[in-house]
Amino acid sequence: xxxxxxxxxxxxxxxxxxxxxxxxxxxxxxxxxxxxxxxxxxxxxxxxxxxxxxxxxxxxxxxxxxxxxxxxxxxxxxxxxxxxxxxxxxxxxxxxxxxxxxxxxxxxxxxxxxxxxxxxxxxxxxxxxxxxxxxxxxxxxxxxxxxxxxxxxxxxxxxxxxxxxxxxxxxxxxxxxxxxxxxxxxxxxxxxxxxxxxxxxxxxxxxxxxxxxxxxxxxxxxxxxxxxxxxxxxxxxxxxxxxxxxxxxxxxxxxxxxxxxxxxxxxxxxxxxxxxxxxxxxxxxxxxxxxxxxxxxxxxxxxxxxxxxxxxxxxxxxxxxxxxxxxxxxxxxxxxx
Amino acid sequence: xxxxxxxxxxxxxxxxxxxxxxxxxxxxxxxxxxxxxxxxxxxxxxxxxxxxxxxxxxxxxxxxxxxxxxxxxxxxxxxxxxxxxxxxxxxxxxxxxxxxxxxxxxxxxxxxxxxxxxxxxxxxxxxxxxxxxxxxxxxxxxxxxxxxxxxxxxxxxxxxxxxxxxxxxxxxxxxxxxxxxxxxxxxxxxxxxxxxxxxxxxxxxxxxxxxxxxxxxxxxxxxxxxxxxxxxxxxxxxxxxxxxxxxxxxxxxxxxxxxxxxxxxxxxxxxxxxxxxxxxxxxxxxxxxxxxxxxxxxxxxxxxxxxxxxxxxxxxxxxxxxxxxxxxxxxxxxxxxxxxxxxxxxxxxxx
Numbered sequence: 001x002x003x004x005x006x007x008x009x010x011x012x013x014x015x016x017x018x019x020x021x022x023x024x025x026x027x028x029x030x031x032x033x034x035x036x037x038x039x040x041x042x043x044x045x046x047x048x049x050x051x052x053x054x055x056x057x058x059x060x061x062x063x064x065x066x067x068x069x070x071x072x073x074x075x076x077x078x079x080x081x082x083x084x085x086x087x088x089x090x091x092x093x094x095x096x097x098x099x100x101x102x103x104x105x106x107x108x109x110x111x112x113x114x115x116x117x118x119x120x121x122x123x124x125x126x127x128x129x130x131x132x133x134x135x136x137x138x139x140x141x142x143x144x145x146x147x148x149x150x151x152x153x154x155x156x157x158x159x160x161x162x163x164x165x166x167x168x169x170x171x172x173x174x175x176x177x178x179x180x181x182x183x184x185x186x187x188x189x190x191x192x193x194x195x196x197x198x199x200x201x202x203x204x205x206x207x208x209x210x211x212x213x214x215x216x217x218x219x220x221x222x223x224x225x226x227x228x229x230x231x232x233x234x235x236x237x238x239x240x241x242x243x244x245x246x247x248x249x250x251x252x253x254x255x256x257x258x259x260x261x262x263x264x265x266x267x268x269x270x271x272x273x274x275x276x277x278x279x280x281x282x283x284x285x286x287x288x289x290x291x292x293x294x295x296x297x298x299x300x301x302x303x304x305x306x307x308x309x310x311x312x313x314x315x316x317x318x319x320x321x322x323x324x325x326x327x328x329x330x331x332x333x334x335x336x337x
Numbered sequence: 338x339x340x341x342x343x344x345x346x347x348x349x350x351x352x353x354x355x356x357x358x359x360x361x362x363x364x365x366x367x368x369x370x371x372x373x374x375x376x377x378x379x380x381x382x383x384x385x386x387x388x389x390x391x392x393x394x395x396x397x398x399x400x401x402x403x404x405x406x407x408x409x410x411x412x413x414x415x416x417x418x419x420x421x422x423x424x425x426x427x428x429x430x431x432x433x434x435x436x437x438x439x440x441x442x443x444x445x446x447x448x449x450x451x452x453x454x455x456x457x458x459x460x461x462x463x464x465x466x467x468x469x470x471x472x473x474x475x476x477x478x479x480x481x482x483x484x485x486x487x488x489x490x491x492x493x494x495x496x497x498x499x500x501x502x503x504x505x506x507x508x509x510x511x512x513x514x515x516x517x518x519x520x521x522x523x524x525x526x527x528x529x530x531x532x533x534x535x536x537x538x539x540x541x542x543x544x545x546x547x548x549x550x551x552x553x554x555x556x557x558x559x560x561x562x563x564x565x566x567x568x569x570x571x572x573x574x575x576x577x578x579x580x581x582x583x584x585x586x587x588x589x590x591x592x593x594x595x596x597x598x599x600x601x602x603x604x605x606x607x608x609x610x611x612x613x614x615x616x617x618x619x620x621x622x623x624x625x626x627x628x629x630x631x632x633x634x635x636x637x638x639x640x641x642x643x644x645x646x647x648x649x650x651x652x653x654x655x656x657x658x659x660x661x662x663x664x665x666x667x668x669x670x671x672x673x674x675x676x677x678x679x680x681x682x683x684x685x686x687x688x
Binding site: 003049051053054056057058 | 550551555568569600601604606608609615616
């Protein structure tokens with residue numbers, strides 16, 4: 001069973017929800033968890049939970065990087081921050097993968113500082129999963145979008161590498177034998193989007209091991225046309241934030257309408273079960289987190305607002321990724337490029 | 338180290354030691370979560386009954402270590418199961434090679450015939466009176482270690498017993514403690530009579546509770562530092578080593594028993610040892626000695642080159658200065674508050 005290092009101090013609800021999550025994991029699975037954080041705090045929370053002590057260890061460190069801290073400054077100033085100590089422990093072989101709900105920028109920098117990049121990988125990518133429509137039976141309800149912020153600009157080779165990494169991750173984690181890969185662009189035609197995207201399109205068509213389905217536009221993001229969507233970090237981050245923002249606007253609009261008109265309120269009440277199912281589908285806690293790909297070790301980044309359920313699922317995803325050899329699969333795919 | 342400690346103590350003629358064990362969920366892995374499982378228990382053969390991992394080598398070693406130190410040892414079992422299963426239980430203990438001095442069962446038929454249905458499920462009055470009765474026959478200078486679990490009310494029963502023997506509780510205090518939890522008035526009167534006949538002495542050294550239901554350890558805090566909740570018998574053995582009741586090889590034997598019966602691995606032992614140390618029940622110095630010994634015997638993971646701290650890491654940990662575990666509280670038990678809290682939590686768990 002793999003050992004997963006968990007950043008106990010990262011996230012809006014850390015360390016309570018993180019420690020609770022690890023306690024739950026220890027009762028439900030055989031995964032070994034290494035909690036990295038302030039030992040007295042972690043221990044006092046743990047003692048209030050039902051847990052299996054045989055599957056939990058604690059690595060003490062007092063410092064933590066806050067969600068609002070500037071990543072570059074914090075990583076330089078807080079060398080004993082839980083995220084940095086945790087990445088070092090993984091790099092030293094004391095754990096197999098890492099889960100954090102903390103500062104995303106700090107997590108990316110910590111990986112870059114302490115993890116070795118997979119041979120041949122030019123840039124790491126931060127992935128994100130989001131719910132969307134499905135088009136065929138057996139299709140995963142979640143799509144993988146990468147990169148969403150580890151890079152700003154990329155060249156064609158880097159985008160092809162993202163496609164290989166995302167494809168390998170989807171094959172192993174979502175169990176999709178041949179995930180559909182698409183390039184996020186401003187049009188579906190091969191010639192759209194400028195030199196980098198055109199060049200990337202042409203290369204992706206020819207790379208074996210990638211089920212490339214062409215370009216997709218923003219309005220196709222929420223449809224099931226692709227399982228893995230590739231883009232540079234700047235664009236991916238904007239697209240992801242827009243998806244999140246839209247969901248919030250819909251909820252807000254429904255609330256406003258219900259307040260203003262009793263018929264709307266009644267209608268919404270009648271649709272409550274459907275909304276519940278929709279909420280379950282779009283609940284980030286259900287899928288736990290998304291990986292930073294391109295390193296020999298895996299980091300699963302959970303949402304900053306993660307509760308115990310989200311972190312628990314993130315730990316399970318990390319363990320699954322280790323067991324299924326995601327990093328090795330990526331290394332093989334990149335090696336064959 | 339512990340062997341030396343035992344030998345030096347033997348020269349001072351150590352007082353007799355009594356080990357009292359609950360049976361179900363403490364010694365035996367009895368399954369009574371469902372009616373079907375409960376019905377099955379009386380029909381189980383001795384060889385079908387399963388001992389809790391590690392308990393057999395633990396009991397054997399407790400006796401051996403004490404005996405080799407020239408100490409008189411007595412082992413007693415107390416069960417809330419009916420005497421109809423006594424034969425199978427006694428045969429099981431023989432099969433396991435457990436030498437014991439007494440075992441008591443709860444005569445449920447007696448209560449059933451007399452229509453005392455509440456007494457069928459109420460164990461506090463029954464166990465407390467049985468413990469007190471048994472104490473009358475013990476040498477006054479003898480010391481006791483009590484072993485129970487978190488399924489019924491062992492923490493409460495054992496703590497009451499310990500405080501009654503120590504004179505911290507008087508017979509008349511039992512009214513306000515036992516009446517609210519529905520203890521039969523007849524049993525209450527018996528208990529009070531038994532307490533009146535005992536000379537006050539600090540008899541009970543420790544109470545070990547096998548946290549079989551994974552009850553959060555904080556729920557046991559109100560019972561004070563005398564009560565030690567442990568998640569497996571390796572943790573119990575480690576604490577008993579710390580108190581001088583076991584030797585290092587004996588702890589290793591308990592660990593080996595767990596390896597044989599469960600999926601225990603060196604990593605799991607290492608985590609369990611760290612856990613009991615952090616919770617303040619095992620002194621860090623004893624934990625260090627145990628770690629070294631168990632590493633030598635491959636029961637704890639050898640420190641890999643990667644795991645061995647580098648100079649940089651040692652410097653970092655020096656600056657981070659890992660805190661000492663919080664010392665256990667040493668306060669008198671507030672039984673009124675405890676009963677309210679404990680029974681509330683118990684009802685919650687049952688629900």
